Structure formats: C-alpha cells, structure tokens
Amino acid sequence: MEGFAALYIFMLAAFAGYEVISRVPVILHTPLMSGSNFVHGVVLIGAMVALGHADPEDPMQLVIGFFAVFLGAANAAGGYIVTERMLAMFKSGGRKEGDAK
Amino acid sequence: MSSNWFVSMAYFVAAVVFILGLKAMSSPVTARRGIVWAGFAMVGATVVTFFMPGLHNVGLIVTAIVLGGGVAWWSGKTVKMTDMPQMVAIYNGMGGGAAAAIAAVELVRGAPHDGITATLMALGAIIGAVAFSGSCVAFAKLQGIMKKAIRLKAQNNVNFFLALATFGVGLTVSYSSQASGFEVFLFFALALALGTVLVMPIGGADMPVVISLLNAFTGLAVGFEGFVLGNPALIVAGIVVGASGTLLTQLMAKAMNRPIKNIIFTPLTGAAAEGEGGAIEGSMKEFSALDAASVMRYASKVIIVPGYGMAVAGAQHKVWEMAQLLEEGGVEVVFAIHPVAGRMPGHMNVLLAEAGVPYDKIFDLEEINADFPQADVALVIGANDVVNPVARTDKTSPIYGMPILNVDMAQNVIVVKRGKGAGYSGIENALFYKDNCRMLYGSAQQAIGEVITHVKALEA
Numbered sequence: 001m002e003g004f005a006a007l008y009i010f011m012l013a014a015f016a017g018y019e020v021i022s023r024v025p026v027i028l029h030t031p032l033m034s035g036s037n038f039v040h041g042v043v044l045i046g047a048m049v050a051l052g053h054a055d056p057e058d059p060m061q062l063v064i065g066f067f068a069v070f071l072g073a074a075n076a077a078g079g080y081i082v083t084e085r086m087l088a089m090f091k092s093g094g095r096k097e098g099d100a101k
Numbered sequence: 102m103s104s105n106w107f108v109s110m111a112y113f114v115a116a117v118v119f120i121l122g123l124k125a126m127s128s129p130v131t132a133r134r135g136i137v138w139a140g141f142a143m144v145g146a147t148v149v150t151f152f153m154p155g156l157h158n159v160g161l162i163v164t165a166i167v168l169g170g171g172v173a174w175w176s177g178k179t180v181k182m183t184d185m186p187q188m189v190a191i192y193n194g195m196g197g198g199a200a201a202a203i204a205a206v207e208l209v210r211g212a213p214h215d216g217i218t219a220t221l222m223a224l225g226a227i228i229g230a231v232a233f234s235g236s237c238v239a240f241a242k243l244q245g246i247m248k249k250a251i252r253l254k255a256q257n258n259v260n261f262f263l264a265l266a267t268f269g270v271g272l273t274v275s276y277s278s279q280a281s282g283f284e285v286f287l288f289f290a291l292a293l294a295l296g297t298v299l300v301m302p303i304g305g306a307d308m309p310v311v312i313s314l315l316n317a318f319t320g321l322a323v324g325f326e327g328f329v330l331g332n333p334a335l336i337v338a339g340i341v342v343g344a345s346g347t348l349l350t351q352l353m354a355k356a357m358n359r360p361i362k363n364i365i366f367t368p369l370t371g372a373a374a375e376g377e378g379g380a381i382e383g384s385m386k387e388f389s390a391l392d393a394a395s396v397m398r399y400a401s402k403v404i405i406v407p408g409y410g411m412a413v414a415g416a417q418h419k420v421w422e423m424a425q426l427l428e429e430g431g432v433e434v435v436f437a438i439h440p441v442a443g444r445m446p447g448h449m450n451v452l453l454a455e456a457g458v459p460y461d462k463i464f465d466l467e468e469i470n471a472d473f474p475q476a477d478v479a480l481v482i483g484a485n486d487v488v489n490p491v492a493r494t495d496k497t498s499p500i501y502g503m504p505i506l507n508v509d510m511a512q513n514v515i516v517v518k519r520g521k522g523a524g525y526s527g528i529e530n531a532l533f534y535k536d537n538c539r540m541l542y543g544s545a546q547q548a549i550g551e552v553i554t555h556v557k558a559l560e561a
C-alpha cells in the first residue's frame with residue numbers, strides 16, 4: 001500500500017476511535033473495554049493470512065503461524081463471549097426482564 | 102482477481118460494522134446490538150479469508166481456529182463475573198501475542214521490506230509482545246497466582262535499557278532480510294521480558310488502568326501488522342481500538358487522579374504507604390446487625406456503596422434482596438459507584454446488573470456526591486480506599502487528591518467489613534474512626550443476611 005495513503009488511514013481511524021468512545025457513560029466502560037478487545041481480535045485474519053502464506057516446508061514458520069492463528073482465534077472468541085455475557089445483563093428498572101435489548 | 106475484490110469488499114464492510122458496533126456499545130440501550138453486529142462482521146471476515154487466492158496450510162488454519170476459539174469460548178462462558186477483568190486481560194494478551202507472532206512469521210520468512218514497513222513491523226512486534234507478557238502478568242496478579250508487586254532496584258533504569266536493547270535488536274532484525282533464527286529469538290525474548298518487567302511492579306488499584314493501556318497497545322500492534330500485511334481492515338480496527346483504548350485509559354487514570362506516567366514509573370505499593378499520613382484520632386465503634394437493620398428500616402434515604410469486597414463475597418444478590426425489602430418499606434435506596442470500584446471501571450455495574458439491580462438505580466461519583474449530606478444512611482460494603490476521607494484532607498497520604506465518595510457526610514455511616522485490617526492498598530482509613538461511623542463486622546454475605554432477617558422481623 002502507498003505509504004502516505006496508509007498514514008491518512010491511521011490518522012482518520014485514530015480520530016474515529018476517539019470520537020466513537022468519547023460519549024460513553026461510566027457504567028459501560030468495562031463492557032466497552034471488553035468490546036474493543038474483541039474488535040482487535042480481527043488480528044485473527046492477519047494471522048490466517050500469515051499462516052496461509054507461510055512456506056509449508058519450513059516447520060518454524062508453520063509453528064509460529066499456527067500459534068498466531070490460535071491466539072487470534074482465542075482473542076476473538078473470548079472477547080465476544082465475555083462482552084456478550086456482560087451486556088446481556090444490563091437492563092433498566094422501567095422495563096420487564098427479558099425485553100432489555 | 103474477482104475473488105480478491107470480493108475479499109477486499111467484505112473486509113471493508115467488516116471495518117464499517119466494527120466502528121458502528123463500537124458506537125452502539127456506547128449506550129446501554131443499544132450496547133447488546135453493537136456486540137452482536139461486530140460478531141457477525143468478525144465471522145464474515147474470517148470466512149471470506151478462506152477464499153483469498155494463494156492461501157495454503159488451510160488444514161492447519163482450521164485446526165488452530167477450532168482449538169483457540171474453542172478453548173476461549175468455553176472459558177469465557179464459564180468464568181465468574183468477578184473474575185472478568187483477568188479474562189479480558191488474558192484475551193487481550195493473546196491478541197497482542199498474535200500480532201507479535203505475525204511479525205515473527207514475516208521475519209522468519211525473510212521477505213524484504215522497505216524502511217517504513219520494517220519499522221512498523223518491529224514496532225508492532227514489540228508492542229504486541231509487551232501486551233502479551235504484560236497481560237499474562239496482569240492475569241497472574243488478578244487471579245492471585247502472583248501476590249506481591251515486585252519492584253527491582255533501579256527499576257526505571259532497567260526499563261529504559263531493556264527498552265533500548267529491544268528497539269535496537271528489533272530494528273536491526275527487521276531491516277536485514279537475512280536475520281538468523283537466533284536474532285529473531287533474541288528480539289522476542291527481549292520484548293517479552295520488557296512487558297514482564299514493566300507490569301511486575303504495578304499493583305493493586307492501578308491494575309484496571311494497566312489492562313486498559315495494554316488493550317490500547319494491542320490495538321496499535323494489530324494496526325501496524327495490518328500495514329505490514331497490506332490489510333486495511335486490520336489497520337482500521339486496530340487503530341480505532343488503539344485510539345479509543347488510549348482515551349479510555351486516560352478517563353480511568355483521571356478518575357483515580359493518578360497520571361499514567363505515575364502508574365508506570367512510581368507504582369503505588371503497600372510499602373510506600375506505610376508510615377506515611379498523620380495518626381488518626383478516635384476509635385472504631387461496633388454495630389450489631391439488629392442496630393443496622395433498624396437504622397436503615399426507619400431511614401428515608403439509604404445510599405449503598407458496594408466495593409470489590411462485596412463482589413468477592415458474592416453478596417450482591419443478598420444486598421439487592423435487602424434493598425428491595427427496604428424499598429417495600431418506603432425507604433429510598435440507591436447505589437453509588439466509584440469509577441474504580443471493582444477491578445475495572447464499570448466492573449461493579451456489571452456485578453450489580455448480574456444480581457438484577459436496574460441501571461437507573463446506580464449512580465456515578467459525580468451524580469451522587471452532592472446527595473450524601475441528605476442521606477440518613479450510607480452503607481459501605483467491602484469498599485475502603487474509595488471512601489477514605491484522607492484523600493480530601495491529608496496531603497501526605499499517597500491517595501491524596503483521588504476523588505472519593507463523600508460517605509462521611511451522611512448522617513450515619515455503616516461499614517460492613519471482614520476484619521479490622523487496612524484495605525487493598527494498605528492505607529489506614531480515617532472514615533472508620535469518625536463519630537458517625539459504625540462498623541458491622543463479618544463477611545458481607547453473612548452480615549447482610551442477618552440484616553435481612555432483622556428487617557423482616559421489624560416488618561412483622
């Protein structure tokens with residue numbers, strides 16, 4: 001990718017991240033940390049690409065690549081389930097249990 | 102070519118949905134929807150990656166996903182809500198480890214990279230490895246495997262030279278396209294050691310901020326490795342998390358009045374706190390469960406301040422049961438939560454939500470602090486440092502300046518506490534010696550249980 005185009009993407013993404021979070025109530029800080037933890041689980045895709053392009057003849061590359069995909073998958077799956085469990089519990093007093101969405 | 106277009110398009114959509122999902126997560130009403138959207142985007146992006154042209158080792162990839170995903174899914178499903186912070190820490194560490202491992206594969210492959218790419222690859226590898234080992238240490242601390250904060254002599258010098266060595270070796274390795282296996286190994290060993298040494302001396306109340314900081318680190322590492330791989334979805338998702346994580350870390354550090362650089366370079370430890378602070382006058386006055394029950398039953402407003410001690414005792418269900426009983430008797434009951442109650446900001450809200458407390462009965466520090474003088478009773482359960490008035494009054498105290506809940510301004514304060522010892526940080530609490538404060542000793546579970554019995558008896 002063009003170096004400068006990537007620099008612009010970095011800059012815009014940083015602003016987006018900052019803006020998206022800036023209006024979050026304290027009660028959601030933990031689920032949000034966990035949720036953003038899930039989002040960087042997208043590293044799984046990078047790990048898949050890295051392992052997918054590793055030389056099948058070189059066990060070193062395969063082992064490290066396997067490790068990368070394993071960790072990435074754990075990050076994504078764990079991040080999702082923990083966040084979902086937390087958010088499923090939030091409900092307001094004005095509504096009945098079960099219809100908090 | 103067409104399948105490449107398809108894959109790129111899918112990544113683009115995933116990146117958009119991740120941002121929308123995070124946005125939805127910023128309101129309690131839409132939060133659940135947000136994570137589900139992001140989940141679909143993740144599954145979609147993962148599936149289309151298999152259609153990427155020239156992808157080998159598919160069997161290995163599937164095996165690794167099933168194993169890693171399976172283990173994490175199972176552990177995430179079964180973990181108790183009180184142990185949530187260390188799970189977030191460890192999953193985050195795994196993401197950092199994955200980013201570092203991607204760099205390792207690239208380095209071992211020895212493909213030539215231009216200057217910018219090599220630099221970002223090395224940075225991503227260092228940050229990812231630091232997040233990995235740092236999160237493992239954080240996990241060990243929160244899980245109670247590692248009890249003490251270990252501080253080396255000349256800690257800051259060690260940090261500095263280790264960081265310097267790591268960057269030096271890292272940049273050398275990534276600029277040369279012919280790095281030997283040993284050099285790569287040395288690089289990662291140094292980076293992992295750096296993460297361990299950085300987090301090792303940090304203890305106690307500073308842990309949530311560290312976890313959040315490491316979360317932001319992993320985001321950055323993922324973004325940088327995304328650049329190396331030429332994958333915009335990784336760049337966008339990684340940098341968005343890096344930026345939002347940094348902001349979240351600042352918010353938390355601000356809530357504790359502990360600048361981030363102090364947390365890392367001059368950790369708050371029990372040893373530092375000993376002997377500091379003026380002597381506290383007065384004595385602790387004990388209260389029985391019956392006394393506590395009658396004071397609260399005939400109050401018009403009770404503010405409950407839950408702390409981590411309550412959550413450890415698993416008493417949140419009992420506390421909510423008691424609150425409901427009092428409400429039936431016409432007492433107004435609300436919960437006040439300090440930003441760092443629990444082990445992460447908002448952790449206590451999650452624990453109360455689990456017990457069924459509606460979120461509109463839970464108030465932040467800023468919302469509730471003005472209400473304490475009008476409250477008849479402030480009931481403190483398992484919280485300590487966050488209600489310690491020396492933070493307002495005693496300049497020599499290590500926690501001076503930290504915003505606290507002003508429970509000492511309530512008419513009556515009842516503190517439920519296991520024993521007479523000092524809190525998590527080892528700092529003596531002046532609140533316990535105040536004239537309007539009464540101590541109700543016992544585990545939260547058992548003490549509140551007795552209060553409930555007495556409240557019921559008063560009702561009859």
